[in-house]
Amino acid sequence: MKIHLVDGTYELFRAHFGAPPKKAPDGRKVGATLGLLRSLMLLLSDPEVTHVAVAFDHVIESFRNQMYPGYKTGAGVDPDLLAQFPLAEKTASALGLVVWPMVKFEADDAIATAVARFKVKSVQQIVICSVDKDLTQMVDGDRVVCWDRR
Secondary structure: OEEEEEEHHHHHHHHHHHOOOOEOOOOOEOHHHHHHHHHHHHHHOOOOOOEEEEEEEOOOOOOHHHHOOOOOOOOOOOHHHHOOHHHHHHHHHHOOOEEEEEOOOOHHHHHHHHHHHHHOOOOOEEEEEOOOHHHHHHOEOOOEEEOOOO
8 A cells, every 4th residue: 555645735835826716606716726626636546546645734833933933924825825725625625535734733744744653554655745855854765755746
């Protein structure tokens, strides 16, 4: 069995800036969520992809903001994008994926914790679907790999 761990925050940001703008019938902007949905559906179309979890920074700030002045915040993030996080999480969940909406910690923390936990299980391979360079420290030969899905 392979486990795919997706950085939902990165995917949502990428879709926001890369997918065409789209509005729901009620006027809400949903283009980023639709882009994320397309990306996840493409991932799930591979017959080897059977176990997927998606981690989101449900809240941009974390405990690190108390520790490090100037650490990333939600300042400057497009409000239309921030408003799509709950919808994106519901969309991923509706696909039957495990969703980790992180509040006190970050999506990276959830992914790293999952890698550490699943490495001791009888998992053939753990695929980290993220371009976050911090997660490369989790790479362990062919058993734990990073995959830039771009």
